[in-house]
Amino acid sequence: MSIPAKILKQVLSRYSSPMTLKYPSGVDPSKKYSQIPEGLRGVPERDAEKCVGCRACFMVCSGRATRIIDLGDKRTISIFLFRCTYCAHCQESCPEEALKMTSKFEFTIGEREDKGAYVDTDLEMLRCKSCNTAFLPKKMEKRVFERLQEKMNPLVKEVVLSDYKKLEGYCPECRRARSTNFDTHTKKWLWLEVK
Amino acid sequence: MGIIDRARVYSPWLYHLHCGGCNGCDIETLAALAPRFDAERFGIQLVASPRHADILVTTGCVPKQFIPMVKRVYEQVPEPKVVVAIGGCACGGSLFYEEEPENYAILGSPDLMIPVDVYVPGCAPKPEQIINGIVQGILKLAAKGSSRKRREV
Numbered sequence: 001m002s003i004p005a006k007i008l009k010q011v012l013s014r015y016s017s018p019m020t021l022k023y024p025s026g027v028d029p030s031k032k033y034s035q036i037p038e039g040l041r042g043v044p045e046r047d048a049e050k051c052v053g054c055r056a057c058f059m060v061c062s063g064r065a066t067r068i069i070d071l072g073d074k075r076t077i078s079i080f081l082f083r084c085t086y087c088a089h090c091q092e093s094c095p096e097e098a099l100k101m102t103s104k105f106e107f108t109i110g111e112r113e114d115k116g117a118y119v120d121t122d123l124e125m126l127r128c129k130s131c132n133t134a135f136l137p138k139k140m141e142k143r144v145f146e147r148l149q150e151k152m153n154p155l156v157k158e159v160v161l162s163d164y165k166k167l168e169g170y171c172p173e174c175r176r177a178r179s180t181n182f183d184t185h186t187k188k189w190l191w192l193e194v195k
Numbered sequence: 196m197g198i199i200d201r202a203r204v205y206s207p208w209l210y211h212l213h214c215g216g217c218n219g220c221d222i223e224t225l226a227a228l229a230p231r232f233d234a235e236r237f238g239i240q241l242v243a244s245p246r247h248a249d250i251l252v253t254t255g256c257v258p259k260q261f262i263p264m265v266k267r268v269y270e271q272v273p274e275p276k277v278v279v280a281i282g283g284c285a286c287g288g289s290l291f292y293e294e295e296p297e298n299y300a301i302l303g304s305p306d307l308m309i310p311v312d313v314y315v316p317g318c319a320p321k322p323e324q325i326i327n328g329i330v331q332g333i334l335k336l337a338a339k340g341s342s343r344k345r346r347e348v
Contacts, residue, residue, distance in 0.1 A: 020233040023326060035323050063283065063290050063318075082287030082304075085318035105321055108328040109314045110335075112287075112306065117316070 024106075035106070041086040042105040044079055046121050050098035053077060053123040053137035057090035057099060066090065070125070075137055079119040082112070096143070128171035130178075135171040203249055203275075204337045206238035209329070210248035212268055214305060215291075216255020219319040220282035224254060227322035227329075234326050237333065245271040250332050253311075256284040256291040257302045269309045275339035277332045280304065280311045281325055283318040 001009075021033055029038050053075050058066045065083035069076040079090075091099045109117050125134035126141055145164070152160060163184040167175055175182075213221055228234050228241055242248055245268045257265060269278070283289035288303035305311065312335050315328035 019230050020236070021231060023232075023236075024323065035321070064292060064294075065287075080287060082314060082316045083283060083289050083292060084316070085283055085289060105317065106324050106327050107316075108324070108331050109316065110312065110331070112314070117314075 029103075036103045040103050040105065041088055041101045042103045043081060043101075043107070044084065044086070044088075044090060044119055045100050045102045046077075046079075046119055047098045047100070048121050050096045051077070051121050051123070052096055052098075052140040052143045053121075054095060054140055056093045056095060060089040060093045062087055062089060070134065073125050073127070073134055075123045075125055075134075077121050077123070081117050081119065082109075126169070128174055129169040130174050131171060133171055200340065204333060206240065207249040207277075207333055207336060208240050208242045208247055209250045209252055210242055210245045210268075210272065212245075212251060212253045212265070214253060214255050214257045214261050214265055214285075215301065216282065216284050220254040220285070223319045223322055224252060224281060224325055227325040232322040232326060234329060237326075237330065239329060245269075246273065248272050249276060249336060250329065251276060251278045252281055252329075253278065253285050253305050254281045256288055257305050257308075258300055259302050262302060262308060265305055266308060275336060277312045277336045277339070278305075278309060279313045279315065279328050279332045280306065281315045281320060281328065283316055285311075286314045286316045289318060 024035065026034050027036055028034055029036050029040075053068075055068055055077075057079075058068050058077070061079075063083045063085045065080045065085075067078050067080065069078065086101065088101050091101055107116065123137040123139060126136045126138045127134050148160070148164075163182075166182045166184055170178070211221070211224060226232060228239070239250075245251065249272075251269065251272050253265070269276075280286050284291060285304055286306075288301075291298060291301045292303050302308075313328050313332045315324055317324055320328075
């Protein structure tokens with residue numbers, strides 16, 4: 001910068017407004033002096049209706065902030081915000097697009113046990129027909145069946161659906177133990193070749 | 196409320212204790228004190244000694260070697276005092292938190308050994324959020340009241 005330009009800048013700074021932002025300043029992302037820039041990742045928010053409890057967010061959480069607590073008929077998925085780094089891995093991995101990063105950032109919490117420090121969702125669990133242990137959220141079972149029907153090869157549809165009805169409501173361990181009694185169609189790719 | 200207590204609430208002095216961590220929260224804390232976000236408009240001043248301070252600001256997870264220093268600095272701050280934990284590490288251990296097996300070098304959050312009054316989570320928190328946290332801390336400082344009463348008890 002040349003010397004006259006420096007002098008001009010100094011003179012102009014006398015007539016410009018002070019640099020300090022007002023507190024709290026605006027929250028409109030399009031404004032120049034906004035608190036929220038575009039694309040800011042803030043507190044994650046979960047849509048309780050969309051969430052099926054598939055544990056995908058739990059598997060990818062880098063800061064171990066997400067926890068799954070299974071208590072009998074209830075599964076609670078909670079994000080502990082003190083440990084959350086807002087990396088948005090859970091948003092990327094969510095198959096139902098239930099998780100979303102909001103632009104909310106300005107919050108402080110007085111105590112560790114405060115409800116504001118957790119993002120919780122409760123889900124109902126399904127119980128096994130034979131051994132009566134809770135093993136899967138009801139919503140997830142329903143959603144998995146829907147997805148299966150969408151992506152299934154039409155040739156094997158009948159066989160798969162008949163098998164599904166036989167296995168429905170049993171936990172994975174019970175299925176394994178009684179695999180011979182169910183009389184399901186194994187090796188479905190052979191069926192494809194026959195037809 | 197005496198004149199000293201009123202003065203304390205209107206110009207709390209702040210001591211910044213950096214215990215471990217990646218320096219991200221420290222940069223944000225200093226940005227909050229610098230002219231653009233200017234926390235000094237609330238009368239806050241950064242001091243070099245914990246003996247002069249009213250608010251203790253901690254950032255970062257605490258390494259096990261650093262535990263005695265944190266305790267000593269906390270004890271040096273005169274009553275009434277407020278501790279503000281800034282950043283995910285200082286709040287809950289963040290990425291350094293491990294349940295089983297326990298981390299051999301890092302303890303986690305400072306609230307395992309000193310009482311923390313205000314938590315400012317985020318990785319790293321924005322300067323506005325830090326200002327918000329410090330203002331909450333000032334409110335708690337006002338609620339804690341006089342040092343003289345405590346001496347009588």
